Amino acid sequence: MTRMIGWFFPHPFLTLLIAFVWTVLQPQVSAGMVVFGLILGMIIPLMTTRWWPDRPSGVRFGKLAVYIVLVLRDIIVANIEVAWIVLTVPNAKLKPAWIVVPLDLRQPEAITVLAGTVTLTPGTVSSDLSENGHSLLVHVLHTKDPEADLKRIKERYETRVKEIFG
Amino acid sequence: MIFETVAFFAMAFFLLVGAVFALVGAIGLLKFNDTMTRLHAPTKVGTMGIGSLLVASMINSFAFGDGSIHEILIMLFLFVTAPVSAHFMAKVNLHRNECEKPPAPGEDEKWATLNVPEADRNLSTRRGG
Numbered sequence: 001m002t003r004m005i006g007w008f009f010p011h012p013f014l015t016l017l018i019a020f021v022w023t024v025l026q027p028q029v030s031a032g033m034v035v036f037g038l039i040l041g042m043i044i045p046l047m048t049t050r051w052w053p054d055r056p057s058g059v060r061f062g063k064l065a066v067y068i069v070l071v072l073r074d075i076i077v078a079n080i081e082v083a084w085i086v087l088t089v090p091n092a093k094l095k096p097a098w099i100v101v102p103l104d105l106r107q108p109e110a111i112t113v114l115a116g117t118v119t120l121t122p123g124t125v126s127s128d129l130s131e132n133g134h135s136l137l138v139h140v141l142h143t144k145d146p147e148a149d150l151k152r153i154k155e156r157y158e159t160r161v162k163e164i165f166g
Numbered sequence: 167m168i169f170e171t172v173a174f175f176a177m178a179f180f181l182l183v184g185a186v187f188a189l190v191g192a193i194g195l196l197k198f199n200d201t202m203t204r205l206h207a208p209t210k211v212g213t214m215g216i217g218s219l220l221v222a223s224m225i226n227s228f229a230f231g232d233g234s235i236h237e238i239l240i241m242l243f244l245f246v247t248a249p250v251s252a253h254f255m256a257k258v259n260l261h262r263n264e265c266e267k268p269p270a271p272g273e274d275e276k277w278a279t280l281n282v283p284e285a286d287r288n289l290s291t292r293r294g295g
Contacts, residue, residue: 024239079187079214086194086207096203098268119249120213125205127256128277135271139256141206
């Protein structure tokens with residue numbers, strides 16, 4: 001039975017996401033459209049499963065939800081910090097820096113989530129990956145202590161992303 | 167009545183916050199003089215600015231209209247695509263050598279963008295500079 005379910009829903013989260021997006025796209029939410037969204041959510045992952053090998057399985061949704069809340073909070077703080085830097089720090093005093101983040105993550109999906117988080121949070125933009133995907137290049141807008149920023153990315157975000165993707 | 171007043175002021179608040187952040191993003195884009203630092207202002211301040219405007223739009227639709235949740239989707243797509251476009255712009259900057267050279271990643275590796283074959287590298291610098 002579980003194998004049957006696994007065959008019909010190779011990616012339950014994707015099914016729910018497609019159903020949600022489809023429902024929200026409609027001008028009026030109706031039961032019919034929810035059902036149609038669920039049907040689409042079943043068919044599309046089935047059809048695309050062969051073009052996405054090694055897709056992450058066993059994503060922990062509880063941890064993902066906690067992570068999203070944490071990142072949203074950080075985005076708001078980041079915005080205020082960056083706005084303050086933009087308005088108060090003159091160009092001559094700005095200390096931008098490159099930092100190299102050695103990655104413990106290996107899954108492409110996990111690295112994508114981490115890179116996206118880094119770009120959306122305090123004064124950092126992820127700029128490049130090394131050719132084997134073992135380090136992430138991050139540009140910091142204004143920093144006095146690049147080591148602290150590196151530590152923050154490693155401890156605050158990377159460990160959590162690692163837990164999400166198991 | 168009280169609900170509508172509260173909704174009205176909440177809407178005004180979010181509109182103001184969104185407008186201020188959008189303005190700061192534009193100021194940052196103008197003020198910074200380096201391509202990499204310039205990237206920071208629109209990627210972050212822009213998402214917050216548009217996010218606030220969308221929250222205001224949602225409050226407006228629920229308080230004075232039929233209610234609409236399309237804004238959630240706009241926000242979702244924005245938060246997914248903003249880092250990708252920022253990453254692209256950063257990679258173009260690196261590729262054209264228009265910014266400070268980043269430190270090597272170590273372990274005999276190279277950054278993916280900078281790992282261009284010798285012949286192509288000459289081609290790209292000639293075109294870029």
